[in-house]
Amino acid sequence: MKNSEYRKGRGAQKYVANKFMQYMHESRDDFLEFCRVEGEEAHRSRTNYIPIFPKTIVNKVTSPDVGMKYSLNPYQGCEHGCIYCYARNTHEYWGYGAGLDFEQIILVKKEAPNLLEEKLKSKNWQAETIVLSGNTDCYQPAEKKFGITRECLKVFLNYRHPVGIITKNALVLRDLDILKELAKDHLIAVNVSITSLSEETRRILEPRTASIKKRLETIRLLADNGIPVNAMLAPIIPGINSHEIMDMAKAVADHGALSFGYTVVRLNGAIGAIFTDWIYKSLPHKADKVLSQIRSCHGGTLNDSRFGIRSKGEGKIAQHIHDLLRLARHTYFKDKELPKLNKSLHATYKNGQMKLF
Secondary structure, three states, X not given: OOOOOOOOXXXXXXXXXXXXXXXXXXXXXXXXXXXXXXXXOOOOOOOEEEEOOOOOOEEEOOOOOOOOOEEXXXXXXXXXXXXXXXXXXXXXHHOOOOOHHHHHXXXXXXXXXXXXXXXXXXXXXXXXXEEEOOOOOOOOHHHHHXXXXXXXXXXXXXXXXXXXXXXXXXXXXXHHHHHHHHHHOOOEEEEEEOOOOXXXXXXXXXXXXXXXXXXXXXXXXXXXXXXXXXXXXXXEOOOOOHHHHHHHHHHHHHOOOOEEEEEEOOOOOOHHHHHHHHHHHHOOOXXXXXXXXXXXXXXOOOOOOOOOXXXXXXXXXXXXXXXXXXXXXXXXXXXXXXXXXXXXXXHHHOOOOOOOO
């Protein structure tokens, strides 16, 4: 039974202080009691969208173990509310908290398509895959309202530039028309995140994401339309979804995924305290065991920043996870491979016309 304090429909269960800010605020018990008596909300639960105006939109990824060189994020913050999300910490750079602020205050980059076009037209730019959602999901609920991701995909198509997508939202199918055009020239790959096959687990881990059924259907429809799909079985959380590894791998393979990637959960920065508060409220009977097993994968701590180890973990539990994933790859993906994206076309489209020589 979940704790009575559990906030349904959100991942984080509290606001947390921003470590970069000089001052912090807290909700005192007398204030909360006043709100209860008066029938008022102590905190607004609706999502706020705030436009921001960055000068650039393509980010160079310098971390050696991330698996991408460039990323583009149309939105900062993410209403999906995944409790484990590493991107929560980045919300502090914008002056907000990594807890509920991350899910309720969404920063919107309306100029992203224009900034992207400027980048792709730059004389010094050479084609390299740019991944949409390197930080936050480009198909989160805000996309339905603003359509920035779709406009960016049009730019990629116009300039015949390779693009990757990471998402856990079936809204990606809205843009199937553009994706099919990109796929004709091998310019697109979509990464669909599958964290569990249990809807109950999905609802508490990732409260505002597409259902597991819809995500598997999304993989199927993308694959049927010739769009290569990699499934992200991430993160693997010992004691929560680690027992589902083989079943998840089989499910995504059966629906048409050509490969899969994974990470072992790590809870850096503010996420450790946010996750700990969440699990004691949502899964109190499992909390101690899960936290202990996560620590055992990261040298006795929830906070692991070691390149090459931080996303895979170490120790007996991590090794067991690695062995299961290796078996899953051998069993369900033995003769499958995600094709490399085409970087050869962009140079001829950079100036809007084909080169003669």
